[in-house]
Amino acid sequence: MATNEEITGPISQEDIEAADKLKNEANEYFKKQSYNNAIELYSKAIEKNPKNAVYFANRSIANLRLENFGYALSDASKAIELDRAYTKAYYRRAAAYMSLGKYKLALKDFEFVTKVRPNDQDAKMKYTECNKIVKKIAFEKAISVDKKEVNIADSINLDAMTIEDEYVGPALEDGKVTLKFVTELMEFYKQQKKLHKKYAYKILIDVKAYLQKQPSLVDIKVADEAKFTVCGDIHGQYYDLMNIFKLNGLPSETNPYLFNGDFVDRGSFSVECIFTLFSFKLLFPDHFYMSRGNHETLDMNRMYGFRGERGVGCQFGPDVTNTFLQRNGLDYVIRSHEVKNDGYEVAHDGKCITVFSAPNYCDTMGNLGAFITMNGKDLKPNFTTYEAVPHPDVKPMAYANSFFNMLCQ
Template structure:
């Protein structure tokens, strides 16, 4: 959230004191992880006194916590403009740049601090760590250009992997996922045990082979009298995923599901979530669907924990294979030609059709603009028209944009996820844009409910089921996240 309030003349002592009081109140809400309320109060403080860099820097970190990277970036830049010597503002801006995958710009901020404060050991350390990341990425890019033809899935030799006698976990039957396997797998994971790497690799190879044959937009047919369930972000919250199946039944041919992206990152049971979901995908390929989210991408996985978790529980090689598999996840699903489901939202252009989505070449990391990017990153707004994204990627779209898109494509409404909602869901744009978010008490801090949507094929009227978070083992969210990034966000 950014304020346009600019104070051109001197600020009265009364306003300075009122602003300071609002900032202190905001800080208390920030400590309680109520970032939305904190942002509201920082904004009020800025309206009283827009010449204090601290207010902008504090609002920047609150926006970072809500993944509003675009707002975080502009607030940090404003704080720097007001106080060139304010080190913390450079760190905030660097964190926003890193969240957007702009590591070289982050490095520039650290470099500036080391120049103006040559004796600041903390700044030197952060510059050095960021420099390592920039060099590592440049090195990886150089290798990937050299080895462009290398296909990780094809290079894996499953026959060379032996199942040790002491392994007592679930086993594939003739190399195939069965209901017995996936049922045992979920129980195995509840006991915090690990699937054998041979079976893990086999699932990934098989899922990739299946997804490669699918279009970027999947058409789903739900019979009149049958139920269909749409779930939003899961974010590595395995025990809450198990609760969804407890409340709504296991996936089956009679109980189909669509999981709408962001299966991993932040929550520290992402490996368990993704192998459970991929197992159901292989077991019921025509009754279990998965959309790509903005967190099924290399940069987000690097920052927010999934890469670290896979490397810790398996290998860095497997983390690279996941990136290869995620590139093939579909970008959107259309239910009975009437309801479009995507992770993020709609588009910066008016003339996009379902056929345009079908034609998207998706086997890549998302670009910074265009249809693929906006499907993964965009958000609705209550105002008419469009606005730049609070996230710094994608766009914000109003009810008129939604209405025009639906009319052009003969659709009733859209379902998307991507945003935490207190009730687990939100109905916006006159009922035509629905958000569903299925990770309750997100990151163990947000206090939100989770939700899923059920409907029948006949009328496709959305019904909402909400639920609270369930207990999980004492492993904190972001336990595997990039430690350098966590330091920046303190």
């Protein structure tokens, strides 16, 4: 995808008209939330007429919706370069900066807009909200100077916590996760009930202690006739996670799983997802695996909802994939992170596979979800796709940063 097209020579009227037609077609795809198709057409419009700031700004918002924040930033900056007074481009760039954790730069863009358009109430509101975030971060940094960071886990006194008589939910047995516990927990969560905080804290403390002892790279051995399942992003879509287990069976020593990051955020049932996954990790530590995704970070949690719930991308081509595989003696790579209409995509001559397990992402994308199964004998990927299942009437990102929600609507 072109991002820094050079503007050389005059543009014919024919090209201008063709570009505008492509832009209008792209807008229709955007309205249908078919963002990849929209980006492709915006790019063709830019090839015809690289002097139109609107095309870059429109491609920027489409990239924002796909979480291609680096491209969104580049396109918004190009639109501003072409038209210094184009306020929408500043809004787009601010959203990209926010998503990348560059809050001061986002604030600078909003400050510019409020000066250029002093009567723009929306710009004033965005500037005020962004300024609050910048000041809050600065304050948190200031009060933490020269102070040893306190580990919250070390301050929790489980013995002092009592289980009230009225609590009738799942319970740990001798402080341990059992199959009975996790089975009851999943049903409990389906009824939108809450696990007792004593058990929740115990699970968090135990999984933290376990994961801290693990190496950053874990080798998994799969027996020749054994089945192994890889799932992609879950993104807080708890009821779709339950559907995966319904379709493919619960995790067990004979039904191992790998969840490939991005367990939380976006969907509004992240707590339910993470405690279910952590419980299975503690129950079957050698048969249940969790890779850390880009949403398992503080900044992402702050923006997309997990931090608010119960209290940069990089592109590469087949040459990079082949080099990586050759250097590490691997057959192929399975990645996630990116929405695919069919729930998965096979690229780079079959050597780079994307799997995305959150169907109808954010209740808007209309995509299928997918997971991959394979056996140890040949590790050939087999794909299972599925549609979204109903969930309680809680909107996606209900707990997200209000400022970011405002930008992305």
